[in-house]
Amino acid sequence: MLLNASGCLDALTAPDVARALDAFVTKTVTPLPRDGNTPVRIAETDVGMLNSIGLANPGIDRFVTRNLPRLGELGVPIWVSVGGFETDDYAEICSRLDDHAEVSAIELNVSCPNVEAPAESAAQIVAAARLATRKPLWAKLSPAVPDIAEVARAAQAAGADGLSLVNTIRGLKLDARTLRPVLGPGQGGLSGPALRPIALAAVATCYRATQLPIVGMGGVQNGLDALELIAAGARHVALGTILFADPDAPARVRAELHTAGAERGWRAYEDAYAVAHEEALSVGTTLDDRSSL
Amino acid sequence: MRRERLKVVAGEEVGPYTLVRIERGGLDPGAPGQFFMLEAPGRLLPRPMSLCLAPRGELAFLIDPIGPGTRALCAMEPGDHLQVLGPLGNGFRLELDRPLLVGGGIGVAPLPHLSEALKQPPAVLGFRSEWHAQAAELVPNAQTCVEPTLVTQLIPEGMDVLACGPEPMLEAVRAVAPDAQLAWEAPMACGYGACYGCAVEIDGELKRLCVEGPVLCAA
Numbered sequence A: 001m002l003l004n005a006s007g008c009l010d011a012l013t014a015p016d017v018a019r020a021l022d023a024f025v026t027k028t029v030t031p032l033p034r035d036g037n038t039p040v041r042i043a044e045t046d047v048g049m050l051n052s053i054g055l056a057n058p059g060i061d062r063f064v065t066r067n068l069p070r071l072g073e074l075g076v077p078i079w080v081s082v083g084g085f086e087t088d089d090y091a092e093i094c095s096r097l098d099d100h101a102e103v104s105a106i107e108l109n110v111s112c113p114n115v116e117a118p119a120e121s122a123a124q125i126v127a128a129a130r131l132a133t134r135k136p137l138w139a140k141l142s143p144a145v146p147d148i149a150e151v152a153r154a155a156q157a158a159g160a161d162g163l164s165l166v167n168t169i170r171g172l173k174l175d176a177r178t179l180r181p182v183l184g185p186g187q188g189g190l191s192g193p194a195l196r197p198i199a200l201a202a203v204a205t206c207y208r209a210t211q212l213p214i215v216g217m218g219g220v221q222n223g224l225d226a227l228e229l230i231a232a233g234a235r236h237v238a239l240g241t242i243l244f245a246d247p248d249a250p251a252r253v254r255a256e257l258h259t260a261g262a263e264r265g266w267r268a269y270e271d272a273y274a275v276a277h278e279e280a281l282s283v284g285t286t287l288d289d290r291s292s293l
Numbered sequence B: 001m002r003r004e005r006l007k008v009v010a011g012e013e014v015g016p017y018t019l020v021r022i023e024r025g026g027l028d029p030g031a032p033g034q035f036f037m038l039e040a041p042g043r044l045l046p047r048p049m050s051l052c053l054a055p056r057g058e059l060a061f062l063i064d065p066i067g068p069g070t071r072a073l074c075a076m077e078p079g080d081h082l083q084v085l086g087p088l089g090n091g092f093r094l095e096l097d098r099p100l101l102v103g104g105g106i107g108v109a110p111l112p113h114l115s116e117a118l119k120q121p122p123a124v125l126g127f128r129s130e131w132h133a134q135a136a137e138l139v140p141n142a143q144t145c146v147e148p149t150l151v152t153q154l155i156p157e158g159m160d161v162l163a164c165g166p167e168p169m170l171e172a173v174r175a176v177a178p179d180a181q182l183a184w185e186a187p188m189a190c191g192y193g194a195c196y197g198c199a200v201e202i203d204g205e206l207k208r209l210c211v212e213g214p215v216l217c218a219a
């Protein structure tokens, strides 16, 4: 499946872009409405971008009464990204979403770099959410931890059905003239191509640690980038920053993914799932040999 | 909203600015005050630009080379290609009795297209230097001033003001013409409501300028 990364698309403003995906992931919803951080909230860096949006969202009440019914009419499966400041926040929102048929899955944003949260452990949040809903639960993890395999295993033990990898990591940009931070709050979350090798490593590590289904994301620009995430162990791929530059990216990446898979000898690109973990092709084996298998 | 890969026709110097003319392809030029996202060669994110002129079969943008993205755009050669998305946002309201265009610096960019649509109403333009003021050539019926004179000193009473320029100028215009339509700027990553980077306070709430604006009513 091809999805968007949470916070990288508004399906109500750009419904056609959302419909080009296999599922739409909402911006993170919190218990109360949030305006988000003060501007400036985005800045381009050398090989990525920083954002400090700060979980701007209408809050769960307005989300459920106003946004969800309209999202349900889009004809695309809806995943709701859920955030909070303590474990109870996540549990409360999950139970509110539980009997809404429009919601296909819940992604637990346990790792937003833009909110100063008391760091409840990912596993505690997943466990609380698990008691509150029967919906499939995907835990979105940060790669900025000493051992992501440990976090992934704990999330699995707490009842996560899958993992979303990875969230942005903290970065800072200074104005070249004033040497002061460009972003209003100072630091922000780094996304884009700079994140891609980090995302690949996290996907490969968590695949080995848990074998849970994974939505891979981080810097995907084209079909080959998506294929690499699949090869590292991602079942699904989400598009993030590329959607800002190219609203036609869903259809383009999907087409490139088929081509990139076929060029490497895979009948369907899904067949490349986790091949990065197989033994390397023996010396002397060429791509052509592989294609003729 | 449509995205196409289009060919650069020409880049013409206008004082410190460059008028980048691009083949129109299948894109609609939109209403004056609307903008396009232009791929900036070598950069990750596109850059928002107001449409300056819509010559037959072309789209033209007046660009101030202030940073890496705008410098790359100004350096494009005829025959180069770039991705263009648009038209985006909300433009100026045009049913007005006594329109007056007010522009400051690179804020003159959307005024030539607007002037055409309003049948060349009077305009007052302010610039930092005589060199910058060469951009006034693009706006018919314009009275020009150079710092330390400010455009706000040239605005007569009782006019329907349509303005674009730096934030301090827009604030000053708003003070003398409370009903003015003002074209604002904010850093934009996407231009179509996806990134929430362009949020500004509108009616006491943070709203996305690319969706609600960039032209807003002062009142």
Ligand SMILES: Cc1cc2nc3c(=O)[nH]c(=O)nc-3n(C[C@H](O)[C@H](O)[C@H](O)COP(=O)(O)OP(=O)(O)OC[C@H]3O[C@@H](n4cnc5c(N)ncnc54)[C@H](O)[C@@H]3O)c2cc1C
Residues within 6 Å of the ligand: A175, B035, B047, B048, B049, B050, B051, B061, B062, B063, B064, B065, B066, B067, B068, B069, B070, B071, B106, B109, B110, B184, B185, B186, B187, B188, B214
């Ligand atoms: C709706 C809209 C229409 C615009 N129309 C035009 C136009 O017709 N012609 C034109 O030359 N420019 C226009 N701009 C501004 C232009 O988009 C920015 O100058 C450009 O994005 C800067 O990119 P850069 O890579 O050159 O510089 P950057 O390195 O991105 O920025 C250089 C400096 O400018 C600041 N900056 C960047 N973007 C903005 C912004 N949007 N508002 C205020 N400060 C900013 C940065 O903080 C930095 O200090 C428009 C902006 C908007 C939002």
Ligand code: FES
Residues within 6 Å of the ligand: B187, B188, B189, B190, B191, B192, B193, B194, B195, B196, B197, B198, B199, B208, B209, B210, B211
């Ligand atoms: S520029 Fe992305 S939401 Fe406005």
